[in-house]
Every structure is written in structure tokens, then in C-alpha cells.
Amino acid sequence: MSTKIVQLKSADDNSNLGLGKGESYYPKVAVDSVEGLDAKFKKEVVTYQPATPSVDGxxxxxxxxxxxxxxxxxxxxxxxKSPDGSIFIVSVTDNGQLECKKGVADDGTAGN
Known part of the structure; x- marks a missing residue:
């Protein structure tokens, strides 16, 4: 079965649709008005459950x-991490001042 695309032409000026006489347009069709389409979608729609830490979703x-x-x-x-690989820890004091201290990398080293 092939799909037929229907193009219509406005018989008169139609300000409600924004069409002038003889202007071409395509009809808009809702899913529920196409026979059998809802059943086809229900059959082919993939649904996912939310993922959990132990189950894919x-x-x-x-x-x-x-x-x-x-x-x-x-x-x-x-x-x-600075460009030379040194690790720094930035924090804020209770007075809102920024503090920057040389820190330790995740692997336990002090960086460069």
C-alpha cells in the first residue's frame, strides 16, 4: 500500500486559515482519525522504565x-589542577574570603 499525499486548494479567500483564493495547503490530520494508526503505534512504541543503580532503564x-x-x-x-599539574584546594572561610591551599591529588601525590 502506498501513501497518498493530498494537496488541497482554497476555493475562496479564507482569513481564518490565512489562505487566499487558489492557494495550496495540506490538510492536518489527527492520529485518532487515521484508521488503525493507534494500534500500529502501540505495537511499535518502545517504553523505558527509570534506571536504578541495579537495573538498566x-x-x-x-x-x-x-x-x-x-x-x-x-x-x-x-x-x-594548575597547568604544571599542581593540585590546589579552593574553599571559602566563614567570612566569605577565598582560601587556596596546595593540596594532594587523588592518587596521593602532591602533583608536580
Whole structure:
């Protein structure tokens, strides 16, 4: 079965549709007005459950585990790496002053 595309022409000026006499347009059709289309969609639609740390869903369980590690609240300090590889820890004092201290890398080294 082939799909037939129907193009219509406005018989008169129609300000409600924004069409002038003889202007071409395509009719807009809702899904529920096409016979059998809803059943076809129900048969072919893939549904996903939410992912959990132990079960895949819309994302993998491994990605869900990583996402759960993201800190959403305010951070007490931030670890940054300088161009030479040195690690620095930036924090804020109770008075709102920034503090920057040389820190330790995740592997236990002091950087460069």
C-alpha cells in the first residue's frame, strides 16, 4: 500500500486559515482519525522504565550509579589542577574570603 499525499486548494479567500483564493495547503490530520494508526503505534512504541543503580532503564545502571554520585548541594571545597599539574584546594572561610591551599591529588601525590 502506498501513501497518498493530498494537496488541497482554497476555493475562496479564507482569513481564518490565512489562505487566499487558489492557494495550496495540506490538510492536518489527527492520529485518532487515521484508521488503525493507534494500534500500529502501540505495537511499535518502545517504553523505558527509570534506571536504578541495579537495573538498566532509559540509561544504563552504570550511568545511573555515576549520576547518583553528583553532588547537588553547595560544595565545601573545590580541587583544581594548575597547568604544571599542581593540585590546589579552593574553599571559602566563614567570612566569605577565598582560601587556596596546595593540596594532594587523588592518587596521593602532591602533583608536580
Amino acid at each position: 532509559l540509561m544504563s545502571k552504570e550511568d545511573k550509579q555515576k549520576l547518583d554520585l553528583v553532588v547537588l548541594g553547595p560544595l565545601s571545597n573545590i580541587k583544581l
